[in-house]
Amino acid sequence: MSWLNGLARPDILALKPYEHATWEPIYERMHANELPWRALGDDTLAGLNRYPEPFPRVLAERLAALYGVPVERVLVGRGSDEHIDLLTRAFCRAGQDAVLICPPTFGMYSVAARIQGADLVTVPLDAGRGFALDERAVLERCDARVKLVFLCSPNNPTGNLLDEDAVLRLAEALTGRALLVVDEAYLEFAEKPSLARHIDRFPHIAVLRTLSKAHGLAGARCGTLIAHPDVIALLSKVIQPYAITQLTIEAVLRLLEPAQLAVSERRVATIIAERARLAAGLAELPGVIRVWPSAANFLLVELHEPDRMLERVRDAGILIRDVRRPGLERAVRISVGTPEQNDRVIGALR
Numbered sequence: 491m492s493w494l495n496g497l498a499r500p501d502i503l504a505l506k507p508y509e510h511a512t513w514e515p516i517y518e519r520m521h522a523n524e525l526p527w528r529a530l531g532d533d534t535l536a537g538l539n540r541y542p543e544p545f546p547r548v549l550a551e552r553l554a555a556l557y558g559v560p561v562e563r564v565l566v567g568r569g570s571d572e573h574i575d576l577l578t579r580a581f582c583r584a585g586q587d588a589v590l591i592c593p594p595t596f597g598m599y600s601v602a603a604r605i606q607g608a609d610l611v612t613v614p615l616d617a618g619r620g621f622a623l624d625e626r627a628v629l630e631r632c633d634a635r636v637k638l639v640f641l642c643s644p645n646n647p648t649g650n651l652l653d654e655d656a657v658l659r660l661a662e663a664l665t666g667r668a669l670l671v672v673d674e675a676y677l678e679f680a681e682k683p684s685l686a687r688h689i690d691r692f693p694h695i696a697v698l699r700t701l702s703k704a705h706g707l708a709g710a711r712c713g714t715l716i717a718h719p720d721v722i723a724l725l726s727k728v729i730q731p732y733a734i735t736q737l738t739i740e741a742v743l744r745l746l747e748p749a750q751l752a753v754s755e756r757r758v759a760t761i762i763a764e765r766a767r768l769a770a771g772l773a774e775l776p777g778v779i780r781v782w783p784s785a786a787n788f789l790l791v792e793l794h795e796p797d798r799m800l801e802r803v804r805d806a807g808i809l810i811r812d813v814r815r816p817g818l819e820r821a822v823r824i825s826v827g828t829p830e831q832n833d834r835v836i837g838a839l840r
């Protein structure tokens with residue numbers, strides 16, 4: 491009996507997945523109803539007339555190496571957004587189970603829950619302690635219906651890292667009760683190790699990483715779920731066949747070579763330095779109430795007159811994000827840009 495019994499949906503645990511055409515590249519393919527010729531101008535390595543490898547092995551190996559984890563713990567998806575959706579669908583029965591989130595946080599966790607018909611349990615982060623995790627409240631609210639707990643660290647839109655000891659204490663307490671999903675989309679900007687190294691001890695921790703932020707590949711739509719092989723096997727039954735396009739496979743393999751990784755590292759360092767400069771520049775402005783500390787590539791900024799300021803920045807040809815909501819009544823989120831862009835934002839808000 492799998493340790494996922496009682497956590498994941500029983501019907502998904504029992505599901506017989508779709509059988510895609512076998513992947514045996516040494517043979518000529520007359521088994522998948524493809525066209526034998528490439529489209530005119532198709533200069534991909536494999537040819538877009540062919541379905542891509544269903545679970546692209548070399549890509550998974552490259553991402554496993556990037557994140558320093560065994561390939562058996564990796565599922566490649568179309569961005570972390572897809573993994574959030576897959577987890578919610580595989581773990582939550584509509585009308586019965588629930589997802590726990592800690593707002594203010596990334597919006598896709600609640601959207602995925604609503605689409606699936608799962609209930610939403612919300613335990614706000616503690617703004618008084620820099621948007622820290624309220625461990626005790628999470629545990630109190632984590633009843634038998636809660637199958638997934640989503641934490642985001644560094645958190646979007648607040649920018650803070652969650653305390654690792656607090657997350658691990660929560661993991662300990664949630665053993666056998668729920669899957670603890672830690673979204674580390676912005677971890678590279680925090681210069682801290684991933685919680686994925688604790689999956690040996692806590693197989694119910696799942697970690698989300700993405701190429702969309704520090705690696706500058708948001709348009710490639712490529713995210714990595716790092717989890718126990720049983721979780722990977724379960725979600726592999728739910729993910730669309732051929733989810734990762736041939737274009738993405740080839741682009742990502744080409745763009746994750748050592749030379750590009752070295753450039754990404756330098757750019758992350760630049761963003762971290764610019765984050766500090768932008769924060770200091772904003773903090774001096776009379777229209778700014780507060781700039782929250784950030785471990786990500788954006789800043790949460792509270793403004794005296796957010797409507798007027800949003801308009802001013804837009805007039806300067808730049809979009810920043812209105813993140814006003816209960817508890818953040820006057821807040822905007824500014825992605826750290828190039829030094830020139832950051833100066834323009836400061837100038838527009840002055």
Ligand SMILES: Cc1ncc(COP(=O)(O)O)c(C=O)c1O
Nearest residue numbers: 569570571596646675700702713
């Ligand atoms: C916390 C967080 N997780 C996930 C995502 C989505 O990542 P992806 O582009 O890999 O789908 C975002 C995007 O803004 C995010 O802020």
